[in-house]
Amino acid sequence: MDLAIDAQHLTREFTVRRRGAGRSVVRAVDDLTLRLEHGEAVGFVGANGAGKSTTIKMLTGILTPTRGEVAVLGRRPVPERRHLAREIGVVFGQRSQLWWDLPLQDSFEILGSMHRLSPGAKAARLERLVAGLDLAPFLDRPVRQLSLGQRMRGEVAAALLHSPRLVVLDEPTIGLDMISKEGLRRFLVEDRAERGTTLLLTTHDMADVERLCERIVVVSDGRTAYDGTLAGLRSSLRTPRELVLDLAEPRDALVLPGGVELLAVEAGGIRHRVRFLAEEHSAAALIAAISAQVDIADLSMAEPAIEDLVREIFARGA
Structure with a gap:
């Protein structure tokens, strides 16, 4: 099968x-397998030191694996690194690809020439990026004078300028306010839909993963702790859901099915909070059982936060 990323049994060790203690070997990545299909969006999540950055460096040809095999867009990252650079876009940590003392616009001109874009293609793509990422107010400003959020938007535009087939983003929303974060997420979703781009995203902002990715890979101590959908992650950990019910009339208590836990009765008996496992009770059946007793004026459902799910994986691994 032709894959965007096909990394099998990757291991990377450092001496x-x-x-006073001589030399020791540290294994940053330990027998990790990661496979992405073309057009897929995957969140690559883990605590600091879990092996995310080392893995990305092996995928982009910066590091050679100690053991294992890796192909990215059908190429071997280390020996074919220069060719691969034309087909991938990377925003990597705090390492900038913009020229510090030049206006942001000049960095885009230089990068367009480096990627051998025609004047027409460069102008059309840049126009799309400037509009989508709201870069116009500071295009003429030197990069060193930009705020962190402005520079991160510039970094994303620089990574996308040559319309890469694979985009690797490391903390792309760092330093952005809520409005700018939402704008960047919306643009990335639209751009992927238009171009069929493959996305590998590393972030500590779990809202990025929920908005941008269909799949999540959690790594811990250089190994894969989970690989699947967000819904599957919630199901595999058997984390409870919370149902909040506002009744038409106050009630001191409700008769709840076995295994359903009453968390609180609030507002003089109007609001009831209950907790249950989706594997044991469907929300529809639970609501029907309560509706048979009382009239429900309003209700809402709270899923476990993804941060709590990832934290639970790390706790179990520990």
């Missing part, structure tokens, strides 16, 4: 010298 570390410690004063």
Whole structure:
């Protein structure tokens, strides 16, 4: 099968010298397998030191694996790194690809020439990026004078300028306010839909994963702790859901099915909060059972936050 990323049994070890203790070997990535189909969007999530950055460096040809095989867009990242650079776009941590003392516009001109874009193609693509990422107010400003949020939007535009087939984004919304974050997420969704781009996203902002990705890979200690959908992650951990019910008339208590937990009765008996496992009770059946007793004026459902799910995976791994 032709895959955008096909990394199998990747291992990367480093030799570390410690004063008075000689040398020791640290394994940053340990037998990790990661496969992405073309057009897929995957959140690559883990705590600091979990092996995310090392994995990305092996995928982009910066590091050679100690063991394992990797192909990105059908190419071997290390020996074919220059060819691969024309087909991928990367925003990598705090490493900038913009020229610090030049206006942002000049960085785009230089990058367009480096990628050998025709004047027409460069102008059309840049117009789309400037509008989608709201770059116009600071295009003529030197990069060193930009705020962190403005520079991150510039970095994303620089990574997307040559319309890469694969985009790797490391913390793309860092430093952005809520409105700018939502604008960037919306643009990335639209751009992927138009171009069929493959996305690999690393972030500590779980809202990025929920908005941008169909699949999540959680890594811990250099190994895969989970690989699947967000819904599957919630199901596999058996984390409870919370149902909030506002009744038409106050009630001191409700008769709840077995396994359903009453969390609180509020507002003089109008609001009832209950918790249940989706594997044991469907929301529809639970609501029907309560509706048979009382009239429900309003209701809402709260899913477990993805941050809590990832934290639970790490806790179980520990």
